[in-house]
Amino acid sequence: MSIAERVDQTPTVPPDEMAVPRTSRVRLFVEQRVAFAALVVLVALPLACVLAGVLPVQDPNLQVPTVRLGHPTTDNWLGADNLGRDNLARLLYGGRVTLLAAVQAVGVAVILGVPLGVLAGLAGRWVDAVLRTCMDALMSIPPLLLAFAIVGVLGPGLTNAMLAVGIVMTPRFQRVARSGARQVARETYIEASRAAGCSPWRLLWRHVLPNASGPLLVQISFSIGFAVTAEASLSFLGLGVQAPQASWGSMVRESFNVIRRDSWQIVPPSVAIAATLLATSLVGDGIRDAINRSGGGRSAGARL
Amino acid sequence: MRFIVQRLFSACGTLFLVSIAAFTLPELARGDAAAIIAGDDATPDVVERVRHNLGLDRPLFSRFFGFIADVGRGDLGVSIRVKPGATVTSMIADALPATASMLVVGLLFACLMALPLGVAAALRPGSVIDRMVSVFAALSQAVPPFVLALVLILWLSLGRGWFPAVGYVPLTDDVTQWASHIVLPALALAAAAGAELTRQTRGALVDVFEQDYIRTAIAKGLSKPVVIGRHALKGASSPIITVLGLQVARLIGGSIVVERIFGIAGLGSLAFDAVLKRDFVLIRGVVLVTAVLVIVVNLIVDVVDDRLNPKARA
Amino acid sequence: MRDCDAAAPLLTVSDLCVQVERGRGHSAMDVLTDVSFDLARKEMLGIVGESGCGKTMTSLAIMGLLPRGLRITSGSVLLGQDELVGRSSAELGRIRGRRIAMIFQNAARSLNPSFPVGYQIAEVARRHLSMSRRAAAARAIEMLDLVGIPRATERARQYPHEFSGGMCQRVMIAMALACGPDVLLADEPTTALDVTVQAQVLALLRRLQEDLGLGVALVTHDLGVVAEVCDHVVVMYAGEVVEQAEVEALFARPGHPYTQGLLGAIPRSEHRHRPFNAIPGAVPRLGGWSSGCRFGPRCIHRSDACQRPVALNAWGPEGSVRCVRVGEVGG
Numbered sequence: 001m002s003i004a005e006r007v008d009q010t011p012t013v014p015p016d017e018m019a020v021p022r023t024s025r026v027r028l029f030v031e032q033r034v035a036f037a038a039l040v041v042l043v044a045l046p047l048a049c050v051l052a053g054v055l056p057v058q059d060p061n062l063q064v065p066t067v068r069l070g071h072p073t074t075d076n077w078l079g080a081d082n083l084g085r086d087n088l089a090r091l092l093y094g095g096r097v098t099l100l101a102a103v104q105a106v107g108v109a110v111i112l113g114v115p116l117g118v119l120a121g122l123a124g125r126w127v128d129a130v131l132r133t134c135m136d137a138l139m140s141i142p143p144l145l146l147a148f149a150i151v152g153v154l155g156p157g158l159t160n161a162m163l164a165v166g167i168v169m170t171p172r173f174q175r176v177a178r179s180g181a182r183q184v185a186r187e188t189y190i191e192a193s194r195a196a197g198c199s200p201w202r203l204l205w206r207h208v209l210p211n212a213s214g215p216l217l218v219q220i221s222f223s224i225g226f227a228v229t230a231e232a233s234l235s236f237l238g239l240g241v242q243a244p245q246a247s248w249g250s251m252v253r254e255s256f257n258v259i260r261r262d263s264w265q266i267v268p269p270s271v272a273i274a275a276t277l278l279a280t281s282l283v284g285d286g287i288r289d290a291i292n293r294s295g296g297g298r299s300a301g302a303r304l
Numbered sequence: 305m306r307f308i309v310q311r312l313f314s315a316c317g318t319l320f321l322v323s324i325a326a327f328t329l330p331e332l333a334r335g336d337a338a339a340i341i342a343g344d345d346a347t348p349d350v351v352e353r354v355r356h357n358l359g360l361d362r363p364l365f366s367r368f369f370g371f372i373a374d375v376g377r378g379d380l381g382v383s384i385r386v387k388p389g390a391t392v393t394s395m396i397a398d399a400l401p402a403t404a405s406m407l408v409v410g411l412l413f414a415c416l417m418a419l420p421l422g423v424a425a426a427l428r429p430g431s432v433i434d435r436m437v438s439v440f441a442a443l444s445q446a447v448p449p450f451v452l453a454l455v456l457i458l459w460l461s462l463g464r465g466w467f468p469a470v471g472y473v474p475l476t477d478d479v480t481q482w483a484s485h486i487v488l489p490a491l492a493l494a495a496a497a498g499a500e501l502t503r504q505t506r507g508a509l510v511d512v513f514e515q516d517y518i519r520t521a522i523a524k525g526l527s528k529p530v531v532i533g534r535h536a537l538k539g540a541s542s543p544i545i546t547v548l549g550l551q552v553a554r555l556i557g558g559s560i561v562v563e564r565i566f567g568i569a570g571l572g573s574l575a576f577d578a579v580l581k582r583d584f585v586l587i588r589g590v591v592l593v594t595a596v597l598v599i600v601v602n603l604i605v606d607v608v609d610d611r612l613n614p615k616a617r618a
Numbered sequence: 619m620r621d622c623d624a625a626a627p628l629l630t631v632s633d634l635c636v637q638v639e640r641g642r643g644h645s646a647m648d649v650l651t652d653v654s655f656d657l658a659r660k661e662m663l664g665i666v667g668e669s670g671c672g673k674t675m676t677s678l679a680i681m682g683l684l685p686r687g688l689r690i691t692s693g694s695v696l697l698g699q700d701e702l703v704g705r706s707s708a709e710l711g712r713i714r715g716r717r718i719a720m721i722f723q724n725a726a727r728s729l730n731p732s733f734p735v736g737y738q739i740a741e742v743a744r745r746h747l748s749m750s751r752r753a754a755a756a757r758a759i760e761m762l763d764l765v766g767i768p769r770a771t772e773r774a775r776q777y778p779h780e781f782s783g784g785m786c787q788r789v790m791i792a793m794a795l796a797c798g799p800d801v802l803l804a805d806e807p808t809t810a811l812d813v814t815v816q817a818q819v820l821a822l823l824r825r826l827q828e829d830l831g832l833g834v835a836l837v838t839h840d841l842g843v844v845a846e847v848c849d850h851v852v853v854m855y856a857g858e859v860v861e862q863a864e865v866e867a868l869f870a871r872p873g874h875p876y877t878q879g880l881l882g883a884i885p886r887s888e889h890r891h892r893p894f895n896a897i898p899g900a901v902p903r904l905g906g907w908s909s910g911c912r913f914g915p916r917c918i919h920r921s922d923a924c925q926r927p928v929a930l931n932a933w934g935p936e937g938s939v940r941c942v943r944v945g946e947v948g949g
Contacts, residue, residue: 003318003549003550003598003599003602133314133317133318133321134321136314136318136321137318137319137321137322137325137595138325139553140318140319140322140553140595140598140599140602141322141325141553141591141594141595141598142553142554142555142556142557142594142598143553143554143557144557144558144560144561145556145557145560145572145575145590145591145594146557146591148560148575148576148579149329149575149579149587149590149591150329151579152578152579152580152582152584152587153329153330153332153584153587154332229448232448232450233448233450233560233561236450236561237560237561237564237576238580239579239580252450252451252454256454256565259454259457259458259462260462263458263462266451266454266455266458270447270451270454270455273448273451274446274447274448274451275446277445277446277447277448278442278443278446281442281445281446282442515727516722516724516727516728517727517728517729517730517731519683519722519728520722520728520729520730520790520793521730522683522711522714523681523683523714523715523719523720523722524714524715524719524741524742524745524793525710525711525712525713525714525715525716525742525745525746526711526715526741526742526745527708527711527745528707528708528711530745535730538730538732538733539730539731539732612732613731613732614731614732614777615731615779
C-alpha cells in the first residue's frame, strides 16, 4: 500500500461504538452540544478578531512602559508584553493575521487538491496512478519540513509561508476529493447521465461535488487547525510573519524570549492556538459524525 | 514475496518523484543561485566561474541525472552557507542520531500512551473511561508540539528541575544523561501523535471486539489478557501500525521546532539553519534524506503488516 | 433410538431466564423464560425454532457468552455437578473449551484470519492441558485428521482464508474437541453450508459423538436436520420451551399447535397441488410477547384459558408440552 492509499484507508472516523441503548442517545446529544459549542467558539473568535477595531480594545501597538510584562489587571485583561503592549489587543489583532493566513493556506490546498482529486477519481487508471504517486511523494516529505523548504526557496514572509502550507496540505484534499469522485463515478446514474448527454461540468457540479462535500468540509475543518499551527510554528521560527506585523506565532516567539523572566506571557497566544485547534478538531468530528449517522446494525460481541 | 517486490517498485517510483522535487526546489529560488553563492560583491567573472564550478551552466536534464548519480554514490553536495565546505552527507550524519533518538523515544511514548488507553476505552465503549480517554486524546492533540515543549520546560525543567532544558547528550557518551535530555523533547514531540494513535487504537479495537473470532477465542476459554493481547491486538494491528507509519512524517516535521526550543543539534535544527541561510544544497539534502526515511519506514510498516495479517489476495 | 446413557445428564438447564436491560425508566425485557432441558451422554439434542425464538441465546447463555446488555436473571445451568451461572469469567475461562465447547454458524468468520488453523487448535490444548508447543501442534494435526481434513500436517500451517466453508466448520469442530469436552453446543453449524456439505458435517458430528461419547446440543431451524440426526428435540417459541420429546414421538404425534404448524408447513411432494400450510401471522418481536400463552395470537385453537401463562405439562412417553389444550387438538 502506498502512503496515499494508507491515508485513504485510515478513517479519520473511528468506527461507531456499539449501540448501547442506555447511553447512546445521551452521548449523541452531548456530542452534538460539544461540537456545537466548538462551532460557536470557532465563529466567535474570528469575529472578535475582525471586529477588534470596533470593540473597546486598546491599541495593540501602544507601548506603556509602566506595565511591562504585566500580569492580568483590570486595565490589561490578559496582561501586557515586554514592551507594555496590551496582550488582549495584540491577541485579537494578531488573530486576524493568523486566522486569515490559515484560511488562505486552506484555500490554496482546496484549489490545488480538489481538481486533481476529481481528475484522479474520474479519469483512467493511469492518471490516477500517476497522481497517487505524486501525492505519495509529497506526503513522504514531512509537512513542516516541506513548508520550510518552500519558504527557504521563496524567501520568508507570510504569503510565501501560507503558500507553502497550502501545498503541503494539498495531498489530503486530493485524496478526499478523489474518493468522493470515485464513489460517484461508480454509480450507474453517471452512465445514465452521460448517455443522456450531460456535460462533464454539469456532472461535476450536480453529482460529484455534493457527494464529496461532507468529507471535504471535515477535511477543511481539520486543515484550518493544522494551518494555524503551521503558521504559528513558522512565525515562531521567524519565517512567517515579519515584524512589525504580529500573529499568534510571533507572540509565542516573543514570549519564549522572555520565558525565564515571566512565564505568563506564553499563555494568551498558546491558549488561543490550542483552543482554535481543539475547536476545529471538534467541529470536524461533529460534521463527520453527522454524516455517518447511520451506525447500528452491528452484532454485539460477547462481554469480555 | 511478490508483495514486497511490488511495494519496493512503488516506493522507488515515489522516491524518484521526491528526488525530482528535491532537485527542483532550489531552481525555484528567486535570483541567480551562482550569484548568491558567490556573494554580493563578486564580479561577473567570479560569478561565472562559480557557476561553472557548480555545474550550474549545464542543461537541466544533465544536471538532474548528475544529481541522481551523485546521490547514488552518497554524495549530497557540499554546504554553501551553513558550514561551507562540509559535505552535506557528513552534516546529516552528525545530526541524525539526535533526531533519531527523539523519534524512537517519542514513538515509544506514543505507544505506551495509546495502547493502555485505547484498550481501556475499547473494552467499555460509551462508558466514563471511554469518554475520559476521548477527552484526553482530544486535548493532547490540540496542543501544538512547541507549546507543549514550552509548558514542559516551564513546569518540569525550570520549575521542578527534574530534567534539563537544553541540549543533547549522545547515547554512546552517557546513557542516563542521554535519557534525561531526551525525555522532554520526545514527550513534547509525541503527545499529539500519541493522541491520534490512541483514537485509532480504540477505534480499531472496538471494531475487532465485535468480530466473531473474538467470541470464539472466549468460547475456547482463553484468558482475557490473551484474548486482548494475542487475538484482538493482532486483528487491530493493521490500522494501528498504519497510523504509526503516517505519524513518522509528522514527527520529523515537528522536530524542527522542538529542536530549536530545546537547543538540540539534530536534523530539524539543520533544516532550520539551512532555510535561514538559504543554503539550497543543504535544504535539498535534508529533504531528500527525510523523505527516504519516511518512505523506508512506511515500507517496513507494509511488510510487517503483511507478515502479521496475511490477507487473502484475490 | 440410540442408546443414550440414562445415568446423570451431562448438562442440566433449569428454569433459565435471560433479560435485556433497557436503561433507566424501562423495565427489563424477557429474552428467555424458564428454559429447561437435559443433555445426556451420547445424546444429540435438537433445539429448534424460528429466528428470534431464543435458541441461540440459550446456547450463548449456557456458555456465558451473552452479548452486552443481556444477563441471566435466574435459573441454573449444571455442567455435571457444577453450577455455571454466577461464575466469574476467570472460572468460566477454565471450563470453556475444556469441559464444554461451542461451534458457531459462520465458521469462516469465527476463525482468526491472522493465525494458521493449526495454531488456533493447538492454542486450546496448551491453555487447558498444559501441553508443550510440540505436543499441542501434534494434537492439532491429530484433530484435523479426526475431522477428516486431508493432508492435515500441511493444512495445519494454512490460514482460514485458504479453507472452504465446510472445511472451516470441520476446523472449528476440531478446535472445539481438542481438549475432549463432555458437551458440545453447535449453533446452526450447517446453516451457511451447501446441502451436500451439510450432510457431511452432520455425519461427522454424529460419528464423533459416538466415538467420543459427547453430548451435543444442536441448535437449528431446520426440522429436516432434526429428523436426521437428533435423538431428542426441544422446540422453542418466543423465548420459551413449548415442547420437548423424543424425535420419533415428536414427528409422529406433535403435541403443541406450533410444532404441528411447523411440521405441517414442511413442503411435501404429496401435497404438491395444495397451497402451503403456513402458520398465520409472524413471530412477535422482543417485547411484544403476550402475557399468556405466547403462541396464542397465532394459534387457531386459541381459547380463553390461553390468556394466562401456561406451564409445561407431561405429554407422550417422555415429553412435555406447554399447551392447555394439548390432547384435544391436532396430533
